[in-house]
Amino acid sequence: MEDVHLALVEDEPDVASFIRQGLEEEGYRVTWARNGRRGLEYVQQGDIDLVLLDVRLPDIDGLEVCERLRLHRPDLPVMTALDAVEDRVAGLRSGADDYLPKPFAFDELLARIEALLRRVDRAPRDRSLEHGPIQLDAAARTCRVDGDEVDLTPTEFDLLAFLMGRSGEALSREAIHREVWGHDFDRGTNLIDVYVNYVRRKLEEAGCPSPIETVRGVGYRFDPESLPDATATPEETEESS
Numbered sequence: 001m002e003d004v005h006l007a008l009v010e011d012e013p014d015v016a017s018f019i020r021q022g023l024e025e026e027g028y029r030v031t032w033a034r035n036g037r038r039g040l041e042y043v044q045q046g047d048i049d050l051v052l053l054d055v056r057l058p059d060i061d062g063l064e065v066c067e068r069l070r071l072h073r074p075d076l077p078v079m080t081a082l083d084a085v086e087d088r089v090a091g092l093r094s095g096a097d098d099y100l101p102k103p104f105a106f107d108e109l110l111a112r113i114e115a116l117l118r119r120v121d122r123a124p125r126d127r128s129l130e131h132g133p134i135q136l137d138a139a140a141r142t143c144r145v146d147g148d149e150v151d152l153t154p155t156e157f158d159l160l161a162f163l164m165g166r167s168g169e170a171l172s173r174e175a176i177h178r179e180v181w182g183h184d185f186d187r188g189t190n191l192i193d194v195y196v197n198y199v200r201r202k203l204e205e206a207g208c209p210s211p212i213e214t215v216r217g218v219g220y221r222f223d224p225e226s227l228p229d230a231t232a233t234p235e236e237t238e239e240s241s
């Protein structure tokens with residue numbers, strides 16, 4: 001395998017050592033950070049490709065670590081390891097790309113890491129996509145609304161690209177899960193809904209009414225007809241004296 005460098009942020013030495021050893025046997029390079037502060041330092045200094053992040057950490061809470069990571073490296077894949085259901089939802093809100101409920105089997109961790117790396121790495125399947133004011137550049141993995149860049153995490157980008165690439169179609173939750181997350185270890189969560197809400201909110205904040213509609217009992221659909229025209233009207237402030 002190509003040289004892939006993982007940062008493992010985990011305060012429990014036994015757990016860290018078990019995971020690290022297993023990953024190194026699979027050919028990954030692993031840097032262990034025993035707390036959140038070190039994890040952030042490693043990511044800022046180095047050539048980290050993916051972060052495995054424990055949530056219960058002694059110094060900076062893992063979810064806050066995730067948010068701070070996003071400020072520096074919005075494109076960096078982050079997977080959180082979580083204990084409780086509430087933590088999972090919080091983990092997703094903080095912008096992680098995937099989560100793994102503890103306790104987990106090593107094989108599952110490995111499969112998820114591979115899936116996450118694959119989808120960040122994979123060659124763009126589509127040319128750039130454009131509907132109304134939204135433009136996705138599949139090669140650069142950027143999203144623009146009326147020309148202004150919208151920061152999307154890898155998962156948010158993939159989700160929007162999948163829905164947009166098949167605009168008008170009602171896509172099932174299973175299909176979205178398989179395509180975007182690359183695995184079907186869905187343990188009965190609202191993973192997709194949380195991410196759809198993220199994307200909707202970011203588009204709305206960028207001034208675009210969300211074209212992602214809920215299809216009851218099925219999943220979601222990107223409705224291109226709901227979008228305004230792409231013509232960006234620069235705001236002209238008229239002097240009213």
Ligand code: CA
Nearest residue numbers: 011054056057
């Ligand atoms: Ca911990």
